[in-house]
Amino acid sequence: MALVGWIIGFICLFAGLALRQDMPVDGSAALSNMLIVFAILACPMIWRDLPLGVSRGQRIVAGLAIVFALPIILIPTH
Numbered sequence: 001m002a003l004v005g006w007i008i009g010f011i012c013l014f015a016g017l018a019l020r021q022d023m024p025v026d027g028s029a030a031l032s033n034m035l036i037v038f039a040i041l042a043c044p045m046i047w048r049d050l051p052l053g054v055s056r057g058q059r060i061v062a063g064l065a066i067v068f069a070l071p072i073i074l075i076p077t078h
């Protein structure tokens with residue numbers, strides 16, 4: 001499970017940094033921030049000892065909320 005957390009964490013971190021570098025669409029900054037936050041939520045090293053009392057299930061729900069909020073961010077507003 002930790003390996004999956006590391007893989008997802010690195011993918012989200014690098015995707016967020018690449019998106020921040022390129023900024024191809026209007027919602028890129030918000031999407032980049034969400035990917036970086038998801039990378040922090042997925043990192044097993046930070047959350048190994050439950051430093052803030054946040055369980056694995058709560059982190060998974062927060063990550064899913066971030067992923068499912070993507071269509072709201074990418075809807076054009078003009």
